[in-house]
Amino acid sequence: MNTINNVAEIQVSYYPSILNNxxxxxxxxxxxxxxxxxxxxxxxxxxxxxxxxxxxxxKVLGVYPLAKGGLNSCEVDIRIILSVALKTLSTGIILIHNHPSGNTKPSKADLAITERLKSACDIMNIVLLDHLIITKSDYYSFADEGLL
Known part of the structure; x- marks a missing residue:
């Protein structure tokens, strides 16, 4: 096989599970x-x-673990999000992250990434349905607050 013509690609595996229903x-x-x-x-x-x-x-196609960070931040790469969504033929996505502090109030960075991700999703005809900030007992929904 000619390796010069091979292109690196993101691989997503599909394993049907209870989530599919x-x-x-x-x-x-x-x-x-x-x-x-x-x-x-x-x-x-x-x-x-x-x-x-x-x-x-x-209906849930799957949950993709995008990134792990530190105590108060985590890198969110929009290109990877869209790559995974396109590869799985998802028509909608929900971004979820936790706040270890227990505070569900979105930061300026949370607001900015939501806006950027929504714009990118719109271009690719993928619906950003929500962005949730979760703690062990509560959550904040950008959609419920009218921010999406």
Missing amino acids: FQINDSKSSFELLLEGWCKKTLEMQEEVKILLLNRSN
């Missing part, structure tokens, strides 16, 4: 689903970012 109807159902699968040992220790990937009926 789970439909997201509101921010609370997103929060409950993600909190159940979140590592409780690190929820208050370090920031993590995940993407909930959805089909046209808002």
Whole structure:
């Protein structure tokens, strides 16, 4: 095989699971689903970012662990988010991250990345349905607050 013609690509594996029958109807159902699968040992220790990937009926295609950070920040790469969404043929996504501080109020960086991600999703015809900031007992929904 000629390796010069090979191109590096993102690989996403698909393993059907119980999630495939789970439909997201509101921010609370997103929060409950993600909190159940979140590592409780690190929820208050370090920031993590995940993407909930959805089909046209808002049924869950999967959850992609995007990044882990430190106590109060985490790198969010929009190119990777869109690459994963396109590769999985997702028509909608929900961005979720935790605040180890326990404060669900969005930071200026949270507001900025949400705006940038929404613009990028619009170009690719992917709907950014929500951005959730979660703690072990509460959440903030950008959609519920009218910011999406």
